Amino acid sequence: MAGKELAALLGRETIKGEVMTDEALSKHTSLRIGGPVAAMVFPEDPVSLKNLLSAAAEDDIPVFVIGAGTNLLVTDERIDGIAVSLEAFDRLSVTEEAEDDVTVFAGAGLQLWRLVNFAKEKGYSGIEALAGIPGSLGGAVFMNAGSFGVEIKDVLVSITVMNRYGKIAPLAAGNLRFSYRRSNLPEGMVILGASIRLKKSDPSEVEAKVNECLRKKRLTQPLGEASAGCVFKNPEGENAGRLIDLAGCKGMRAGGAEVSGMHANYFINKGNATCKDFIELMDRVREKVKEKSGITLEPEIKIIGKNLN
Ligand SMILES: Cc1cc2nc3c(=O)[nH]c(=O)nc-3n(C[C@H](O)[C@H](O)[C@H](O)COP(=O)(O)OP(=O)(O)OC[C@H]3O[C@@H](n4cnc5c(N)ncnc54)[C@H](O)[C@@H]3O)c2cc1C
Structure with missing residues (x-):
């Protein structure tokens, strides 16, 4: 260029x-x-x-x-x-209210924790389990982010997208073929925002669930260190962290990248890690897990390369 x-x-x-x-x-x-x-x-x-x-x-x-x-x-x-x-696209508003539920529109740039907090304060139930997942709403939809058995797709009604020529269109959540950490969003589409449906509930119950999810996350995940969350997807019926731990990889290091001792599917930048270090560590862990359990791990993190692929 x-x-x-x-x-x-x-x-x-x-x-x-x-x-x-x-x-x-x-x-x-x-x-x-x-x-x-x-x-x-x-x-x-x-x-x-x-x-x-x-x-x-x-x-x-x-x-x-x-x-x-x-x-x-x-x-x-x-x-x-x-x-x-899309940091500036951070609108958050209730667009429809029924007796038992509400529809909320959130801009793609809104931080997910803001949405979770809003729901908590209003007593809207459905996304308590997403508490503690960092990132934006657009990223959460693109990745179909989830935790404790709940995924963003479970509450999604529709998204608004813009294609690479600037055309805006709504897409019903049902047409997106969401799967584990995947939205199958057509190539080149930018998510502008999403409508989600939440159940009206008791604010203290919603708050208790949010707090419980946050407590569990703090106990099991190295939240204070530089990571990108889980590196590999959980294989069907298995847990990637458990497989990495079983293969003896906790604490394994490549340059400045290290497999967390707290949660083996989190790799930490100890201060000066490069992308090259991180990929080397991913390759070594994948090999060890394959040797030990016969399972090939698939990356969950998105790798952005020089050629944007
Ligand atoms: C400490 C920690 C804990 C985590 N825990 C969890 C967890 O429990 N569960 C979970 O699912 N994930 C978890 N993650 C991973 C991550 O937080 C989620 O995947 C999150 O939803 C990503 O959002 P983001 O805005 O950071 O997206 P980014 O990382 O910036 O992008 C991810 C992908 O989404 C695309 N994208 C982002 N916004 C848009 C948009 N508006 N339109 C089109 N494409 C877009 C990007 O191009 C990229 O391909 C964790 C990460 C960390 C660091």
Whole structure:
């Protein structure tokens, strides 16, 4: 991609919002890993996002959406493209109220904990188990985030998406074929927001459930350290953390990346880990688990490579 093309695109007055050039993505991921991206853009509104996406499509400039970066492993090499953050898309409102339930619309950039807190304060039940999952609502929908047997798909009514030419459309949750940590969102779609349905309940009961989920997470997960959550998906009927532990990998290290001693499916950046270290550790753990249990682990984290694949 020519620098001139990118500068012309970013200079357009029709794209409102902050622009950072050669921004280190390590500053935007919970793992604190990631090299520079040619540009990171924070569109202020849907029109600016539309203008950005359509101009990038016209000029063949690769674009990817970054949520809160809590499930990402980003390459150390420079990414010749645009990272888009929807931080400004953080609306939260009740759009429909029935006797027993409410429908809430939340923007993709809203932090999931804000939605969980809102539901807790109002006494709306359904997403208590998602308490403690970091990240944005857009990321949670894209990843079909879940915990304690509840996934975001369970409460989702529909999402609003924008395609790479800026066209906005609603998509019913039923058409998305959600599966374990997957939304099957069509390629190039950006989630703008989601409608979710929650049951009216007793605020103290909702609060008790939220607190219980948070308590369990604090006991079992290294929440204070730099990680991207679970590295591998749980194989059908198995638990990836248990398999990694059984294979003797707790504490295993590659450069600055280490398998957590607290939860074996969490790999920690001990301070100076690179993407290369992290991938080496993933490969070694996968090999050990295969040797010990015959099971091949699949990554849960999203790997963002130089070529954005
Ligand atoms: C300490 C810790 C604990 C965690 N615990 C859990 C857990 O219990 N359960 C769980 O499921 N996950 C867990 N995770 C993983 C992670 O928090 C979730 O997957 C989260 O939903 C990711 O959201 P994000 O905004 O950070 O997405 P990102 O990591 O920024 O992005 C993830 C993917 O979503 C895409 N994406 C993000 N926003 C949009 C959008 N608006 N439109 C289109 N695509 C988009 C990105 O392109 C990327 O492919 C944990 C992570 C950490 C660090």
